[in-house]
Amino acid sequence: MNNFQIQTAQNVIIEQNIANYFERAKTYFIDILVLLAYLFLVSFVFPLLGASSFAIGMVVSLPLLVYHLVMELTMNGQSIGKVAMKIRVVCVDGSKPKAGHYLIRWCLRLIDISMTMGSVASLFILFGGKGQRLGDIATKTTVISERNRVDFTQTIIMDLPENYQPKYPQVTIFSDEDMRQTKAIYMKAKSQREYHLINRLYQQLMSKMEVQPKEEPIEFVKIVLQDYNYYTQR
Numbered sequence: 745m746n747n748f749q750i751q752t753a754q755n756v757i758i759e760q761n762i763a764n765y766f767e768r769a770k771t772y773f774i775d776i777l778v779l780l781a782y783l784f785l786v787s788f789v790f791p792l793l794g795a796s797s798f799a800i801g802m803v804v805s806l807p808l809l810v811y812h813l814v815m816e817l818t819m820n821g822q823s824i825g826k827v828a829m830k831i832r833v834v835c836v837d838g839s840k841p842k843a844g845h846y847l848i849r850w851c852l853r854l855i856d857i858s859m860t861m862g863s864v865a866s867l868f869i870l871f872g873g874k875g876q877r878l879g880d881i882a883t884k885t886t887v888i889s890e891r892n893r894v895d896f897t898q899t900i901i902m903d904l905p906e907n908y909q910p911k912y913p914q915v916t917i918f919s920d921e922d923m924r925q926t927k928a929i930y931m932k933a934k935s936q937r938e939y940h941l942i943n944r945l946y947q948q949l950m951s952k953m954e955v956q957p958k959e960e961p962i963e964f965v966k967i968v969l970q971d972y973n974y975y976t977q978r
Contacts, residue, residue, distance in 0.1 A: 761888060848882055
């Protein structure tokens with residue numbers, strides 16, 4: 745499952761991208777590296793300061809124990825690894841988790857990850873739905889990705905036949921953003937059979953390019969997009 749929908753109290757539908765398994769695995773290893781760096785620093789510096797073994801043990805063990813809880817509480821659902829991977833803990837209803845959510849997730853982390861080397865978390869994330877480990881299911885939270893994932897249809901790229909011959913050099917008056925918006929409307933209108941939108945595109949393109957096309961509107965818009973790709977690629 746790559747995404748899920750949230751319906752707010754105002755009945756607005758928001759689509760969230762779920763952090764995939766590999767993003768979460770990378771986050772785990774980044775956090776491990778952070779903790780190892782801390783462990784090395786403390787083990788090297790504190791003996792030089794003449795600290796007792798008990799003091800060193802407390803300074804080492806306590807942050808290692810509460811790292812994930814403190815990070816998520818103070819960094820709005822993120823650890824250093826999550827910041828690096830641009831992922832965040834949220835409630836499945838779209839709200840911000842409360843301290844109790846983070847506390848339960850942290851407690852269940854013992855079963856999810858610490859005692860089982862991450863195998864329980866991996867099984868739940870891969871097969872449980874909504875990218876949730878046991879701690880997420882118990883607290884009705886999940887981990888979302890805040891990366892901008894660009895779909896192919898959101899780009900200006902069009903497949904061009906081999907030896908393609910353009911028909912309208914006037915397309916060079918448009919910008920990439922003009923063509924990106926044109927393509928997005930064209931693809932959506934075509935898939936949903938909203939031909940009145942394609943006719944409006946046809947009229948606007950024809951007017952700006954100052955041409956009198958012989959093609960039908962749906963074919964003309966397609967040719968304009970292909971011609972723009974042809975000229976910009978060269």
